[in-house]
Amino acid sequence: MEKTFIPVTKPYIPNRKILDRYIDEVWERQWFTNNGPLLQEYETQLGKALGTERPFVVGNGTIALQIALKALGITGEVITTPFSYVATTSSIVWEGMTPVFVDIDDTLNIDPKQIEASITEKTSAILATHCFGNACDIEAIDAIAKKHGLKVIYDASHCYGTTYKGESIFNFGDVSTLSLHATKLVHSIEGGAIFCSDEKVMEQIRLMRNFGHDGPEKFTGVGINGKNSEMHAAVGLTVLKDAQKILDSRKEISLKYNELLMGTDIQTPVIDPNCVSNYSYYPVVFKNEEVALQVKAKLEEENIQPRRYFYPLLSELDYVHTSNDMSRSKHVSSSILCLPIFYNMPDDVQLKIVEIVKQNS
Numbered sequence: 001m002e003k004t005f006i007p008v009t010k011p012y013i014p015n016r017k018i019l020d021r022y023i024d025e026v027w028e029r030q031w032f033t034n035n036g037p038l039l040q041e042y043e044t045q046l047g048k049a050l051g052t053e054r055p056f057v058v059g060n061g062t063i064a065l066q067i068a069l070k071a072l073g074i075t076g077e078v079i080t081t082p083f084s085y086v087a088t089t090s091s092i093v094w095e096g097m098t099p100v101f102v103d104i105d106d107t108l109n110i111d112p113k114q115i116e117a118s119i120t121e122k123t124s125a126i127l128a129t130h131c132f133g134n135a136c137d138i139e140a141i142d143a144i145a146k147k148h149g150l151k152v153i154y155d156a157s158h159c160y161g162t163t164y165k166g167e168s169i170f171n172f173g174d175v176s177t178l179s180l181h182a183t184k185l186v187h188s189i190e191g192g193a194i195f196c197s198d199e200k201v202m203e204q205i206r207l208m209r210n211f212g213h214d215g216p217e218k219f220t221g222v223g224i225n226g227k228n229s230e231m232h233a234a235v236g237l238t239v240l241k242d243a244q245k246i247l248d249s250r251k252e253i254s255l256k257y258n259e260l261l262m263g264t265d266i267q268t269p270v271i272d273p274n275c276v277s278n279y280s281y282y283p284v285v286f287k288n289e290e291v292a293l294q295v296k297a298k299l300e301e302e303n304i305q306p307r308r309y310f311y312p313l314l315s316e317l318d319y320v321h322t323s324n325d326m327s328r329s330k331h332v333s334s335s336i337l338c339l340p341i342f343y344n345m346p347d348d349v350q351l352k353i354v355e356i357v358k359q360n361s
């Protein structure tokens with residue numbers, strides 16, 4: 001019998017009736033992009049849902065990072081984590097800056113205790129990822145930044161719904177960014193958002209997102225096309241209505257994984273005590289790479305797809321250099337698997353995954 005394919009995640013499928021109503025509106029207006037009414041509505045609703053200033057919705061989570069770096073006027077060296085999606089590092093390099101990697105701790109986020117040793121006279125910012133929806137030690141990072149006059153950008157791509165000290169995680173740092181890619185917890189197929197509350201920086205973001213247009217015949221500074229469309233906003237608004245359902249489902253599945261894996265020597269997620277995670281991913285760290293690869297192979301035999309998030313380590317990309325010790329990241333990156341988690345993943349599928357994981361580790 002053909003075994004049903006179980007992917008690491010599935011995109012949330014928006015309700016077609018609601019989506020179609022939005023699309024009818026777009027067709028009636030014949031206004032497809034350029035800061036249209038649905039895009040503006042999406043920004044308002046995202047801000048409301050998260051309890052933040054109204055964000056800037058942009059084309060994707062990568063351009064969100066690039067605009068954040070530019071709008072804050074970052075130059076020179078940027079301290080960052082080696083354990084994230086490639087866009088965290090590539091956006092630094094693409095914008096002509098140098099990433100300086102600092103190892104992670106048990107939360108899989110950058111270890112604040114190791115940051116200061118890497119600050120030089122060229123350092124102007126820290127770009128840290130809240131990995132898998134779990135907060136960095138924001139308190140410690142912000143204190144270091146303040147002491148050394150550095151800007152802080154949080155790549156909060158994974159963090160729709162995550163809170164820190166009872167507040168939206170997007171309220172921290174000089175700028176925080178979100179990805180709204182189809183594989184993320186909430187999405188607009190492609191999309192991203194930039195969160196900021198400093199008026200001057202917000203003005204830069206507004207200009208930079210739209211080619212530097214300051215009215216139809218005036219340009220202020222260099223900009224890029226960071227816009228998103230009415231069609232993406234239509235999908236985004238439709239998915240947003242179900243955000244709580246998606247969060248609840250992820251939480252239930254994650255807590256069940258925790259329970260089923262208790263008492264094994266598999267490392268389940270370690271959440272910062274100030275953070276309420278959105279449970280967007282389910283990463284597990286095995287004893288070593290050999291065990292992780294064995295579990296992966298056995299799951300694949302059953303047509304189940306775990307993913308090596310994040311492997312390879314970003315400090316090993318061929319366009320970067322590092323002399324810092326990355327031993328913790330190296331161990332995690334080689335021994336980690338993200339287990340399947342998606343909206344309404346069936347119980348029996350989860351039980352089968354856990355059984356295979358336990359038998360082979």
Ligand SMILES: *Cc1c(COP(=O)(O)O)cnc(C)c1O
Nearest residue numbers: 060061062085087157179180181
């Ligand atoms: C998904 C992701 C991005 C990139 O977002 P896109 O919307 O795909 O451009 C950046 N950083 C992290 C940590 C991500 O997971």
